[in-house]
Amino acid sequence: MEEKGRIGIPRALMFYRYFPLWKVFFEELGWNVRVSDGLDKRGNIVYLEDSCFPMKLLVTHSLVLKTQVDYLYLPRLVSLHRHHMMCPKFRGAPDIVRLATDGMVPILDDLVDLRVKGHSMRESLLKTGKRLGAKEAESKQAFQKAEAFFLNFQKRWLERINNLPIKQVFDLEAPEGVEEPEKTFRVAFIGHPYNLFDPDVSKEILTFAKSLGMRVITSETLSEREINAQLSDLSKEVYWSSGREIVGSLFHFLSGGVDGMIFLTSFKCGIDALLQELIRRKLKRSGKVSPPLLILSLDEHSGREGLMTRLEAFRDVMEERRHEFNLTYVRST
């Protein structure tokens, strides 16, 4: 198939979950997909507004792409769940990027809002396909392939994330990677995917964790039911889907199955700030003995060294605890 042109996808925000789906869809339609690289060596970031770090990265990446592509793909992600929604900043993200890029590149910003009929990810992509001049049947077929690829990608998620260097997890051409030797600790990493898997945000803390003998577990492996079960006793419904994932998975892992939990938060993330308080207080009130929790707040100013020190100390805590309680685990993976 001849190449129709280039579509740029900024390496930011929900790229860190849906990239495989988006990429395959556009490639199936005959478009070349270009992804921005990480930050440059000097770590220059564009500040359009004083937002959270991931949002600033979105603007920075979009600016890099604006001269290299025919379109920027930046769906307006209002909701990715039947009932719950994304943070309000997602709603205005395409507009912010449009301002930042000065209208130099058209933005494909079709709405995704799973709470309303006609705005599922599939329908949104079909609309985008139409804007790109694809026939409906073509788009449907492309989505089918993309979805199949995406589901398969998700199935191999834990292997990917543990066996590949973090930078390559979303490099779809990367080989599967080598099976890592058995790890001493199972550690749940909790947080927005764009905090955990963006090396510019997390300073590759996952890579370092693996080298310290930790097997990485993430909330991607939990079912919605498992998450909801942990949220039922709250006095009010948490309405952000990412927030639910964070609180739900955190309390799920607290009840066992891991040696420790690390919650990566973004400084200035409104959701994280509020939920952090909830989690801390709830933990304190429950008074149960549970695996240790480390909360790390990240932004463009955090130094890698400080994070590494804390991670090492955290491993020592887990070790200590294991001796103290003489814990043994039956490992399934």
Place this chain on the structure above:
Amino acid sequence: MKVTFPHLGTMHIFCKAIAEASGIPYIVPPETSRKTLTLGVQHSNECICLPFKIILGNFIEALRMGADTIVMVGSGPPCRLGLYDLVQKVILEDMGLHYRWLTIPPRLTWQALWKNYEETKELKKELSWKNILLFPYGLRLGWKKMMACETLEKLAMRIRPREIQKGETQRRLKKALSMVDEAKTLRTLDQALERGKRLLQGTEQDVSRVPFKIAMVGELYTVMDPHINRGVEQKLGELGAEVTRSSWFSTHILRSLRRNKADQASERVRFFEASRAYLGYDVGAECNVSIGEAIVRAQEGFDGVVHLMPFACMPETTASGILTRVGKDWNIPILTLILDEQEIEGRIQTLLEAFVEMLQWKRKAG
């Protein structure tokens, strides 16, 4: 039972009226002060927004004074306001404070009523028939007091830039508001309002002045509460600007009851429509209205816009980015003030003085 409610602008005046007229015991938390803020800050984390911290501080002070039932207006998604109560409850419990929490739903829906049912059932046991019978009268008195306060505040906003003795309007406003506060019945309230109006109008004024017209936009708690915004409305007025804002209790209550009067509805709708050139979707809370109002005010010939937001406020952060462009496109100076717990009165004063001076330069240059 002792009911309490947070401080927010003049809210305590009409909340108190409702409780008092219905014979329900209440405690008005001490006026928001440094101590309130310190308490709020101490018991929450740094990136939670300022209104959360101040309201939490109000509750802690009120509960320590013996209140046992918190009445709080609920709010909905997508901003954090909607989950204030969830987290504040956990914090208060953790602090060992005992209370009951009654959320007034932001929209009167069956689900909201059902959710409140359990809480109300408990409460009903403690309310006498007399309380319940008097409640409609209390509501009416409260509503009228709220409108009276707004009338006085709006009047003060007009008089302040023309006052000869700096600060006099504010002194008179305080007095006028306390007259409204003291009125016990609908009839005496009418009289109090008239006296208050006269008191304000008695301010010695220089009517020849042509004050600057400045609109205050932004997150609603920050716009409405002088403790949160460190008196921006008063400061601007005393610097010679006639301030306008569209956020009032009546606007938001009528909006949530979906019983907007035509003019209010059309005003907000107009703001919202104006924002469409910059925002393709409703971001939530006041974001779109902040942007739209700035545009409309520029069209109406206002001299400037002051945009208020708490540090790390999610919807207003988006607004602030877009407002920079709006200011350029519409040639209207926009000053964004980010508020947090630090002592920044002096800085705010400096920024506002420089802002008004800039408008003077602009006016002189034609």
Place this chain on the structure above:
Amino acid sequence: MSRYKNIMGNFLGIDVGSITTKMVVIDESHKLLAGLYLRNNGRPLETIQQGLAILASRLGDDQAIDGVATTGSARHLAAYLVGADLIKNEITAHSVAVIDLFPKTKTIFEIGGQDSKVILLREGVVVDFAMNTVCAAGTGSFLDQQAARLGISIEEFGRLALEAKHPVRVAGRCTVFAETDMIHKQQIGHSVEDIIGGLCDSLVKNYLNNVCRGKELLPPYVFQGGVAANQGIRKALERELETPMLIPEHFGLMGALGAAKLVKRAKPGRSRFKGFGLSKRSCTTRGFECNECGNQCEVVELLVDEQVVACWGDLCERYRRSYP
């Protein structure tokens, strides 16, 4: 009228910031007769008195002053003390000083002790400005602290920064982060010069990203404020913006200069200035904590020769007053 015709008027501008006090005296033709820059050391009253004494010794005790203006974050305190004819915010004062000096300026970068500002001018008129509100990361005190940690003087700091070959990346949101990061960089063997270079870069980036965020920065740029003395910062700014900075001769005194010009323009009938003799009188403050409400304000009274001349510090303005 004719009696005064030949007498030149002199105007005093006083800029009291959080860390330093600046004073200038200019004449009718805007010529700088005297200027000084003093550290407050936490005692602004004494510093103002000391400044007045120095000015008197340079100009002569009997030097007539026809107008006094104060500016800076402690402008009100200074005004009560010396008897000012004009109190002006520092943003306006800085702009006025620059406009007279470099009329074509489009952007003023002003980095002081705890405040940093950016002022945009177009055709000699202020059109936009910003000042740090909640964070002091992009200000001089950040440099002071880091220099102290490295055990070098702030003067040496600027010189060493120029010798940096590969400035390192230093985290710089707040001084605590910077410290951990800096210690680490030292431990892994980076040279002091490179670390200092990195600190300068970090301050400039913070300043440009936070204070100047969203502002249209156009040359000619004027860079002033106490930090303009720092060569390292100046170079870092020039590197980031790829344009040379104009640095006024009296870069540290611009606020005071602007204030003096403004009071000259306002032409007060009779100055309220209490005279240079103030430096010999006893000036003290005494404070008490008001317990009327939870604000627990520190109310401050200013006394000159045991007489209360002003009172402030109360949020509710219960006690606030000044005596002319």
